[in-house]
Structure formats: structure tokens, C-alpha cells
Amino acid sequence: MAEEPLEADNAAGTVPPLDPDDAEQFETDGISPQASSGGPVVIRDRYLVDSASPMPELDSPSARAFRAEDRRELGRQLFGLICTPDLPVRVDTMQFLKTDAPLGLVHFVDWDVAFWPPLGQNTMIVVYEQPLGGRVMDRLARKDVRITEYDVPRQIAEPLLGPLQHLATHDAPHRAIRAENIFFLDEEMSEIGFGEHVTSPPGFTQPIAYETLERAMCRPDARGLGTSAEDIFAFGVAIGMMILGHNPVAKIKDEDQIIARLQHGSYNAIFGDTRVPLPLLEPLRGMMNDDAAERWDFTAISNWLTGQRNPTIKKMAVSRADTPFTFRGKDYRNPRILSLQFVNHISEAARTIKDDSFAAWLKRGFGDAAKESAVKGVVQNAQFHKDGFQGTDDYLVSKVATILDPAAPIRYKGFNFMPDGYGTMVALEAVRNNNTAIAAEILTHDIPAVWLALQEPSYPGTSDLNLTFAKLKSFLAIKDPGYGIERLLYESCQSLPCQSPILDKKYVMAIEHLLPALDAASNLADTQQSPLDRHMTAFVAARFSEDIHPHLKALASAKEETSLVGMLSLLAFLQWKLRQPAMLGLSSWVGGLLGPSINSYHNRITRRDIEKDIPGLVRKGSLPELFELVDNAERRQEDRDGYAEAQIDWLAAEEEIIDIEGAGDERLTKAERAGQQAAAMISIVMTMTAVTVLLLIEAW
Amino acid sequence: MARAAQRAPGNTAGRIGNWIWAVSILVVLFLISAPTVIIAALGMLPTTVAYLVDRGEEKFATFCVGGLNVCGVFPYLLQVWFDDHSISMALDIISDVFALVVMYAAAGFGWALFISIPPVISAFLNVIAQHRVQFLRATQKDIVDEWGQSVTDQPDAPEIEFDHEPQPSGQSDG
Numbered sequence: 001m002a003e004e005p006l007e008a009d010n011a012a013g014t015v016p017p018l019d020p021d022d023a024e025q026f027e028t029d030g031i032s033p034q035a036s037s038g039g040p041v042v043i044r045d046r047y048l049v050d051s052a053s054p055m056p057e058l059d060s061p062s063a064r065a066f067r068a069e070d071r072r073e074l075g076r077q078l079f080g081l082i083c084t085p086d087l088p089v090r091v092d093t094m095q096f097l098k099t100d101a102p103l104g105l106v107h108f109v110d111w112d113v114a115f116w117p118p119l120g121q122n123t124m125i126v127v128y129e130q131p132l133g134g135r136v137m138d139r140l141a142r143k144d145v146r147i148t149e150y151d152v153p154r155q156i157a158e159p160l161l162g163p164l165q166h167l168a169t170h171d172a173p174h175r176a177i178r179a180e181n182i183f184f185l186d187e188e189m190s191e192i193g194f195g196e197h198v199t200s201p202p203g204f205t206q207p208i209a210y211e212t213l214e215r216a217m218c219r220p221d222a223r224g225l226g227t228s229a230e231d232i233f234a235f236g237v238a239i240g241m242m243i244l245g246h247n248p249v250a251k252i253k254d255e256d257q258i259i260a261r262l263q264h265g266s267y268n269a270i271f272g273d274t275r276v277p278l279p280l281l282e283p284l285r286g287m288m289n290d291d292a293a294e295r296w297d298f299t300a301i302s303n304w305l306t307g308q309r310n311p312t313i314k315k316m317a318v319s320r321a322d323t324p325f326t327f328r329g330k331d332y333r334n335p336r337i338l339s340l341q342f343v344n345h346i347s348e349a350a351r352t353i354k355d356d357s358f359a360a361w362l363k364r365g366f367g368d369a370a371k372e373s374a375v376k377g378v379v380q381n382a383q384f385h386k387d388g389f390q391g392t393d394d395y396l397v398s399k400v401a402t403i404l405d406p407a408a409p410i411r412y413k414g415f416n417f418m419p420d421g422y423g424t425m426v427a428l429e430a431v432r433n434n435n436t437a438i439a440a441e442i443l444t445h446d447i448p449a450v451w452l453a454l455q456e457p458s459y460p461g462t463s464d465l466n467l468t469f470a471k472l473k474s475f476l477a478i479k480d481p482g483y484g485i486e487r488l489l490y491e492s493c494q495s496l497p498c499q500s501p502i503l504d505k506k507y508v509m510a511i512e513h514l515l516p517a518l519d520a521a522s523n524l525a526d527t528q529q530s531p532l533d534r535h536m537t538a539f540v541a542a543r544f545s546e547d548i549h550p551h552l553k554a555l556a557s558a559k560e561e562t563s564l565v566g567m568l569s570l571l572a573f574l575q576w577k578l579r580q581p582a583m584l585g586l587s588s589w590v591g592g593l594l595g596p597s598i599n600s601y602h603n604r605i606t607r608r609d610i611e612k613d614i615p616g617l618v619r620k621g622s623l624p625e626l627f628e629l630v631d632n633a634e635r636r637q638e639d640r641d642g643y644a645e646a647q648i649d650w651l652a653a654e655e656e657i658i659d660i661e662g663a664g665d666e667r668l669t670k671a672e673r674a675g676q677q678a679a680a681m682i683s684i685v686m687t688m689t690a691v692t693v694l695l696l697i698e699a700w
Numbered sequence: 701m702a703r704a705a706q707r708a709p710g711n712t713a714g715r716i717g718n719w720i721w722a723v724s725i726l727v728v729l730f731l732i733s734a735p736t737v738i739i740a741a742l743g744m745l746p747t748t749v750a751y752l753v754d755r756g757e758e759k760f761a762t763f764c765v766g767g768l769n770v771c772g773v774f775p776y777l778l779q780v781w782f783d784d785h786s787i788s789m790a791l792d793i794i795s796d797v798f799a800l801v802v803m804y805a806a807a808g809f810g811w812a813l814f815i816s817i818p819p820v821i822s823a824f825l826n827v828i829a830q831h832r833v834q835f836l837r838a839t840q841k842d843i844v845d846e847w848g849q850s851v852t853d854q855p856d857a858p859e860i861e862f863d864h865e866p867q868p869s870g871q872s873d874g
Binding site: 602604643649653654656657660667670673674675678679682686687691695698 | 758760764771782817821825840843851
């Protein structure tokens with residue numbers, strides 16, 4: 001039985017349907033018929049994943065499972081998870097798991113991007129060893145196994161604590177811990193382990209009951225990586241649900257569940273109406289404590305497992321006002337719930353906040369003069385900047401909501417996110433809704449910085465987060481290629497594939513795959529357009545470790561020829577640095593666009609020579625050589641010098657012509673004078689000759 | 701005006717000085733060789749006229765007429781110097797029409813030279829100039845053919861500046 005989302009409106013279940021029409025469509029788009037016809041797919045030249053053998057019982061909410069085999073070790077029982085193409089995956093975690101996977105996880109084998117025929121496009125394929133015992137919850141439901149509250153420490157908690165600690169030491173929390181994602185790894189059901197957690201962003205597929213209160217309030221794609229504290233909370237919930245055999249809050253709406261958790265605490269809201277066995281009461285309360293500082297850590301869990309006593313769990317005090325505040329006809333005493341209502345009803349909340357009665361309630365009814373003063377300051381600031389963004393209702397309500405409930409996520413214009421979830425949120429919003437305006441506004445208005453400044457005590461990693469958001473904001477402010485909103489996407493979400501329309505369905509996630517994908521795309525792309533669009537340039541800028549600023553500067557030039565040279569130089573630099581093979585299609589594409597760059601040479605003989613040499617280099621598929629031909633520094637210098645010299649020569653000739661033709665009467669006068677001079681000279685010479693001859697005759 | 705007025709007396713004084721020198725030299729020459737002075741004075745009259753009518757600073761007409769005038773006078777001077785150095789001989793010569801014709805014809809030939817040579821030289825120089833212009837035009841056309849029409853624009857536009865080049869493939873980056 002496939003794992004189903006526990007709640008109907010959860011973000012899980014994102015695997016696209018297998019629509020036979022899709023394959024037809026992709027075939028017409030130029031993908032080979034062989035690929036579109038289905039069949040096995042080989043990754044890493046080793047693992048064969050068969051699209052004809054689905055394994056729905058191993059499906060994830062974000063990935064479908066298919067039988068796989070290891071061609072070098074045929075006895076291994078593997079399965080491949082086909083990820084949802086538009087959903088960022090956890091590549092950094094996969095890299096870590098491939099080299100250092102702990103016991104107590106379904107064994108991670110390998111991963112790669114490959115063409116998946118049923119989807120008609122490339123996507124991420126992750127190969128795992130099959131958990132032969134199946135899902136624990138299924139086995140419990142079928143009564144194949146029985147786990148009592150007394151078995152929990154030894155059979156569940158102890159074997160699963162190790163992998164959690166191992167992940168925590170690598171700062172790679174699991175973030176997909178739920179009862180349905182725990183498996184028996186062997187047929188004898190003696191080994192237990194967590195299921196996959198790499199095919200979706202952290203916490204994305206989690207029902208909100210498994211998320212800490214703050215992260216449960218976020219959008220699914222914006223819950224962020226968090227820490228092991230989030231895993232421990234989810235572990236506590238998973239243990240409770242395994243013992244109960246069901247999710248007691250499955251039918252409660254998310255918003256109602258959050259309000260209940262804010263009102264009564266998470267443990268009470270989720271398990272309050274159930275009969276949790278007494279031995280598990282303290283562990284569950286400890287692991288599900290809403291106060292992260294008071295929540296059990298690995299030491300406390302170990303103490304429980306070894307029978308040692310833990311400090312008494314302090315119940316998190318729920319702040320309540322003495323007198324209620326009425327908003328939209330309902331009375332509120334809890335400021336956290338009130339802030340939740342505020343962000344859900346912006347315009348009414350803004351009117352309420354601007355009314356003096358709200359500040360008065362904070363002081364008298366709630367007895368918090370600091371909050372009252374802070375809210376008054378925000379209101380005054382909004383009035384002072386009424387024409388700026390600080391004066392907008394959204395900004396005002398967001399800031400006041402944070403003052404009322406600092407622990408809640410950043411909430412602005414319906415975007416509820418934790419700071420470490422911003423990247424995946426922007427990525428999903430851009431990919432699925434093509435909407436990046438609000439995400440950009442969040443940065444330009446410094447919303448995260450405002451939120452971080454209001455945290456008391458400071459949010460962990462505040463200075464790093466401020467630096468990160470400032471850096472993203474600076475990228476956003478530059479409109480040149482390689483920057484802007486596109487750069488923001490790739491910088492904030494490291495596993496987002498390149499979204500360039502030219503690379504549609506290629507799933508280019510690593511910089512090494514960019515040029516081969518572009519080379520393949522050259523057959524179908526409009527070769528009158530530049531192969532490097534804004535998305536691709538930003539992708540390179542974010543993923544390529546070398547300094548490419550000079551290339552970006554040239555690419556951003558308003559002069560077409562300079563921009564083309566910048567494009568060619570960047571592609572050539574990539575091919576050279578990444579030591580990639582010949583790119584015949586891409587060379588041909590780029591070669592066809594170089595006219596303006598060639599024409600930037602003044603010397604027409606040089607132009608003809610370059611044009612003559614291009615076809616040969618295109619056939620070699622070498623972009624560096626093409627660049628060397630088109631923008632050879634020595635040749636450019638010679639051209640510049642020659643041109644300057646030619647200008648001087650032309651001008652000198654012109655001046656001489658003007659001198660000759662334009663002289664007019666002056667020239668005639670000069671000629672006459674020269675004639676007169678010549679006549680005088682002839683006369684003198686004749687005289688001297690005659691006198692000499694006569695003297696000689698006389699002397700003889 | 702004032703400066704011109706100041707300079708005018710000086711020029712006049714200089715001119716008077718020149719005349720005094722000339723007369724002095726003539727008197728001295730007359731005392732040394734009176735026949736020579738008589739023949740030269742009368743025979744060189746065309747040159748004197750040419751000097752008076754020649755407005756040019758370089759006095760090309762005077763040189764031209766004077767030169768050939770000397771050619772016409774010189775044989776008679778030789779006759780006086782070497783045959784009979786007497787005033788009567790000088791008077792015989794200058795009263796001989798043929799001798800005067802020879803002297804003045806020679807001067808006239810000088811005038812003819814002065815009038816006829818400048819147009820010839822001018823035409824010759826004009827032809828040379830036309831050839832030069834044709835050559836320069838051809839050179840300009842070659843320059844434009846090789847470098848494009850923009851070469852005639854002044855000044856030169858800035859060129860592509862690109863200071864980061866990838867190395868040719870196959871080279872090591874290390």
C-alpha cells in the first residue's frame with residue numbers, strides 16, 4: 001500500500017499523473033521515440049529501473065517507486081524513486097548518504113538524473129534497497145506484528161535514535177519522520193528504519209501534526225531544514241501514532257489544529273483526547289514540548305531508554321490576557337492566536353492595529369507595556385511613511401504579528417516561512433506559479449531582517465541569515481544577466497534545476513550537465529536566439545565556482561557584438577574548465593550568431609579570414625577555439641592599431657587633396673611665381689654661360 | 701598710423717642713402733672706365749626700365765631681362781676692354797644701330813622668356829597636381845575597401861574591451 005498523505009489538503013501527493021498523451025506530446029517535441037515508448041532506464045551505467053514494474057507500496061508522497069536492479073549484483077533487491085520534476089530534491093543530503101549512510105535508514109544506494117519515459121522528460125531517480133518487511137504501520141494494521149508500549153524503547157526508539165543522531169551530527173536532519181515512513185528493513189521484521197527523505201524539500205511532505213508549531217504554520221515548501229529538534233518532535237509524534245495505530249487529528253483542518261496547538265500545546269492538541277499508554281506519556285510530552293529549549297534532546301531520550309530519570313517537564317506557559325480583545329466579532333485572549341487571525345485578515349487587522357484601543361488592550365488587558373510601545377512605534381512609523389512600503393497594511397500587519405508572536409514564522413502577504421525555508425519557497429513559487437514578485441518584495445523590504453530583529457532571544461544564526469538575505473537582496477538589485485530574480489532563485493535553492501525554457505525537460509541541476517543539455521537542445525531551439533538566456537546565465541553564476549564577472553560584464557553590454565563575445569566566452573570558459581567533450585550542435589548554434597562580433601573587426605580581410613575559418617572550428621565542436629578565433633587579443637590589437645593608422649592615412653590624404661584642390665588662385669600664383677623664378681634662373685644661367693664663353697674666346 | 705608716420709622718414713632716408721651710394725659708385729666707375737660706363741648705361745636701359753616696372757619683391761623680371769641684357773652688352777664691352785679703351789670707341793658703339801639692336805633684342809628676349817615660361821611651368825605643375833590627387837583618391841579608396849566606410853569618421857570609437865580569455869582547449873588549468 002502506498003503511503004498516503006494523512007491530511008487531504010496537504011502539499012504531498014505531488015507526483016504528476018502518468019498521462020499517455022504526455023508521451024505523445026514529448027515525442028512530437030523531438031525526444032526519441034525509443035525513449036518515449038517506456039521500458040527500463042539505466043543510471044550510472046549500473047542500476048536499471050524498470051518503468052513497467054511499479055511498486056506502489058513503496059511510493060513516497062513526492063516520488064513514485066519502480067523496481068530496480070543492480071546489473072553488477074543481480075541478487076540485490078532495489079527500487080527506484082522517480083522524483084517530481086518540478087520539486088527541488090535534497091542533493092546535498094544524497095551526496096552525504098552515498099558515502100556515509102547510517103544504519104537505521106532504508107539503505108540509500110545511488111542517484112542520478114535520467115530520462116524517464118512515462119514523464120517524457122529528465123528527472124531525478126533515486127535508488128534504494130527495498131525494505132523487505134514493508135511499512136510498520138501496514139504490518140501493524142494487518143496485525144502481522146504487535147508492538148506494545150513496553151516494546152517501544154527497545155524495538156522502535158533505540159534502533160531509530162542512532163540514525164537520528166548520526167544525521168544530526170552532519171547537520172542533515174531527516175525532516176520526513178512520520179509513522180508511515182518507518183519500515184521493517186528485513187523480512188523477519190527485526191530491523192527497523194526510517195524511509196526516504198531526499199525526494200522533496202525538508203518537511204514538505206509532512207502532515208502538520210509532525211511539524212513543530214512554528215514550522216506547521218509555514219507553507220509546506222517553506223518549513224526549512226531546521227535542526228534535530230524538529231526530528232525529535234516528529235519522532236515523538238510518530239511513536240504516539242504507531243502505538244495508537246492512527247492519526248487522531250487526521251480529520252481536523254490545519255488551521256483549527258494550529259489554533260488548538262497554540263491554545264493547549266501540541267501534545268494536548270494531538271494526543272489530548274487519546275489514551276496514550278502511561279509509560280509513553282513522559283517521553284511523548286518531552287519530545288513534543290513546544291518550547292524548543294525545554295524539548296527533550298538526544299541525551300534525555302537516551303536517559304529514558306536506559307531507565308534514568310529526566311528533569312521534570314515544564315509545561316510551556318500559554319500567555320493569556322486578563323481581558324479579551326474583540327476582533328471580527330470574536331474574543332481573543334491569546335496574542336499568538338490573535339496574530340494568526342491578523343495575518344489572515346490584513347485590511348481589518350490594519351484598521352484594528354491603528355486604533356488606539358488595541359495598544360491600550362496590550363498594556364492594560366495583556367499587561368505588556370513593551371509590546372504596546374513596540375506596536376505604537378510601528379503604527380507611527382507607518383503613518384510617517386504612509387506613501388512608502390512601511391505604510392502599507394501588509395507591512396504593518398506583518399510586523400505587528402511578529403511582535404505579538406515572535407516565534408511564529410515570517411508572515412507577509414500570505415507567504416508564511418521560516419528563514420531557512422525561504423529558498424525552497426521562492427523556487428516552488430517560481431516553478432509552479434511563475435510568481436516571484438512577492439518573494440522579491442520580501443527581500444527588498446527587508447522583511448526577514450525585521451523578523452530576526454524582533455526575536456528575543458536571538459534566533460540561532462541570525463548574523464549569518466542577515467548576511468545571506470543581504471547578499472540575495474544585492475543580487476536582486478542588479479538587473480544584468482547573471483543577477484536579478486533568476487540569480488536569487490539559484491542562490492537560495494541549491495538543488496533547483498535550471499528553469500531556462502531552452503532546457504525544458506532536461507532537468508539540468510549540476511553545472512556539468514549544462515553544456516551537454518544545451519548541445520542536445522540545439523537541434524530544437526530557435527538558433528536565432530542566444531543560447532544563454534537569463535535563467536541559464538544566473539544558473540551558471542550560482543553554480544560555477546570560477547570567477548565569471550568579466551564574462552557577465554561583457555554579456556551585459558548594450559553593444560550586441562560585445563554581448564555575443566561575452567556569451568561565447570562564458571560558454572567557452574565552461575567547456576574548457578569543465579573539460580567537456582566536443583559540442584557540435586552548440587558550436588554550430590553559437591557560430592551562426594557571431595556575425596556582429598566578426599563585423600566588429602574593422603579590417604574586412606580579417607573578417608573574411610574569420611568567416612572562412614569558422615566552419616572548420618564548428619565541425620571540431622570546440623568553443624574555446626571558436627572564441628580564440630573570434631576574439632583573439634592580438635588580432636584585436638592589430639585591428640585597432642591598423643584601423644587607427646588607416647584613419648590617419650585617410651585623413652592625411654584628404655588633407656593633401658584639399659590642399660591641392662582647394663588652393664585655387666593661390667596655386668596659380670604659386671605656379672606663376674615658380675615660372676618667373678625659372679625664367680630668371682634660365683636667364684642668369686644663359687648670361688653666365690655666354691659671358692664665360694666670350695671671355696674664353698677673347699682669351700684665346 | 702603713428703608708427704607708419706615714424707617709419708616713413710627712415711625709409712626715405714634709406715632710399716636717399718642708396719641713391720647716394722649708387723651715384724658715388726657710378727662716379728668711381730666712370731673715373732676708372734668711362735667707356736664701360738657709357739656703354740653699360742645706354743645698353744642696360746631695358747634692365748633699368750624692367751627694374752622700375754617690376755613690382756615683385758624678388759625682382760624676377762629684372763633678373764630675367766637684366767641677365768640676357770648683359771649677354772647683349774657684354775660682347776661690346778669686351779671690344780672696348782680689349783681693342784680700344786676709349787670714349788670715342790664707346791660713342792661709336794652706342795651710335796651703331798646694329799649694336800643697340802643686339803643689346804635691346806637680347807633684353808627683349810629676356811622679356812619674352814619672362815612672359816612665356818610661367819604659363820608653361822604652371823601647366824606642368826597643374827598636371828603633376830592632378831596626378832597626385834588621383835593617386836591620393838585611389839589610396840583613400842583602398843583604405844575604405846579594406847577598413848570600411850567608418851574609417852572616414854573621426855575620431856575612432858572605443859573598441860570591445862574584454863580582458864578575460866579562456867585558454868584553448870587541451871591546455872591545463874593548473
